[in-house]
Amino acid sequence: MTLTATQTRETTQPTENRRVEPEDFAARAARVAAIAAQHADDVDRAGRFPREAVDALKVERLLGMQIPVEFGGEGAGFAAIAEICTTLSQACASSAMIFAMHHIKCSSLVEHAEGNAWQRDFMARVASEQLLLGSATTEGGIGGNLRNSICAIEVDGDICRLEKDATVISYGSQADAILITSRAHKDAAPSDQVMTVFLKGQYSLEKTVDWDTLGMRGTRSDGFLFKGQAPTTQILPKPFAEIAAQSMLAASHILWSGVWYGIAVDAVARAQSFVRAAARKSQGQMPPGALRLAETANQLQLVRSNVVAALKAYEDAKHDGDKLSSFGFSVTMNNVKLASSETIIDIINQAMLICGIMGYKNGTPYSLGRHLRDAHSARLMISNDRILGNTSTMLLVHKLDTRLLG
Numbered sequence: 001m002t003l004t005a006t007q008t009r010e011t012t013q014p015t016e017n018r019r020v021e022p023e024d025f026a027a028r029a030a031r032v033a034a035i036a037a038q039h040a041d042d043v044d045r046a047g048r049f050p051r052e053a054v055d056a057l058k059v060e061r062l063l064g065m066q067i068p069v070e071f072g073g074e075g076a077g078f079a080a081i082a083e084i085c086t087t088l089s090q091a092c093a094s095s096a097m098i099f100a101m102h103h104i105k106c107s108s109l110v111e112h113a114e115g116n117a118w119q120r121d122f123m124a125r126v127a128s129e130q131l132l133l134g135s136a137t138t139e140g141g142i143g144g145n146l147r148n149s150i151c152a153i154e155v156d157g158d159i160c161r162l163e164k165d166a167t168v169i170s171y172g173s174q175a176d177a178i179l180i181t182s183r184a185h186k187d188a189a190p191s192d193q194v195m196t197v198f199l200k201g202q203y204s205l206e207k208t209v210d211w212d213t214l215g216m217r218g219t220r221s222d223g224f225l226f227k228g229q230a231p232t233t234q235i236l237p238k239p240f241a242e243i244a245a246q247s248m249l250a251a252s253h254i255l256w257s258g259v260w261y262g263i264a265v266d267a268v269a270r271a272q273s274f275v276r277a278a279a280r281k282s283q284g285q286m287p288p289g290a291l292r293l294a295e296t297a298n299q300l301q302l303v304r305s306n307v308v309a310a311l312k313a314y315e316d317a318k319h320d321g322d323k324l325s326s327f328g329f330s331v332t333m334n335n336v337k338l339a340s341s342e343t344i345i346d347i348i349n350q351a352m353l354i355c356g357i358m359g360y361k362n363g364t365p366y367s368l369g370r371h372l373r374d375a376h377s378a379r380l381m382i383s384n385d386r387i388l389g390n391t392s393t394m395l396l397v398h399k400l401d402t403r404l405l406g
Helices: 005-011 023-047 052-057 080-087 093-110 117-129 240-283 290-317 327-355 369-375 383-393
Strands: 133-136 154-156 158-166 177-183 193-199 203-209 224-233
Touching: 023 052, 023 080, 023 093, 023 327, 023 369, 052 080, 052 093, 080 093, 080 240, 093 117, 093 133, 093 240, 093 290, 093 369, 154 203, 158 193, 177 224, 193 224, 193 240, 240 290, 240 369, 290 327, 327 369
Parallel strands: 133 177
Antiparallel strands: 154 158, 158 224, 177 193, 203 224
């Protein structure tokens, strides 16, 4: 029997001031995934926000899991979060991507608070109130180049104001707070940026672009004209360049890859079920798709190994700001994103060939249309061409690490 969010609330109590074992996270994530799976097709078909899954995440208190224990969270690292991304995306990729994006924003708070009083208080609110954090780094005229801004924050005494043509805000109308980038002041260079936290009630959103997309439809990342006013203490003290290099880069590419891996896992599981069913009917004959399934399982393992290696690389570097900001680390994280986003499309295409018309049709146990459409977003978040361009520039001056174990 699948639990509803209300039933889950009755069986799971809030976790306060203790570090949770991985088994606890897994059980809680499985309950959320069961709810997400019930609504995944409708979320995709209607292009609606997966309210049931997000409510379940809040009930299970998974939106605050990254927040340090001292602020009421559970001190979870990227490995635990990525594992949940994989679990959720096997049920509903949109729900998983919302969870991933939320925790990418959390990493900007957790990794860069360094005694900042407002930031620490806000982290405690995220944990206690299970606030959902949205992201606004894309801007009209610049597109997906998050390391540049046109708009500038205006500081007037203790108040800051910002107006931004944000062509994409991740689940903007559903977020409890939005972390938004801008130039540090009106005379700042486009790359001299800050990130500011605006709470719901401190900003208005005028919709300008509708999120009617091929896949990831439930993320509802519409475009808005953002207008906000808040205390200046909500401007994060670290330059956005440091936040992007030292937390967002790794968080984005690792957690996104966890989502994409989960989509591919479910596609291969459906293909495996199809081959098993065919084998039962073939009286001992090897089904036509069996060898292709073996090849696809090999590709799936490569994606898993890629994500695991990225997690290790981040853990080895996370306490060294210079290493996190180095060309070598950036190249490694870029390559993780590139490899994961390209390979999963091949995997799902192969799974479609294995399942044949039953994978191509909607409404069958082997349907893979949603998986394929969601997977195509991977190469566009952030554009692989943009990442390749950045990597090629870094490789002009960076020597490749040719060691096997690093």
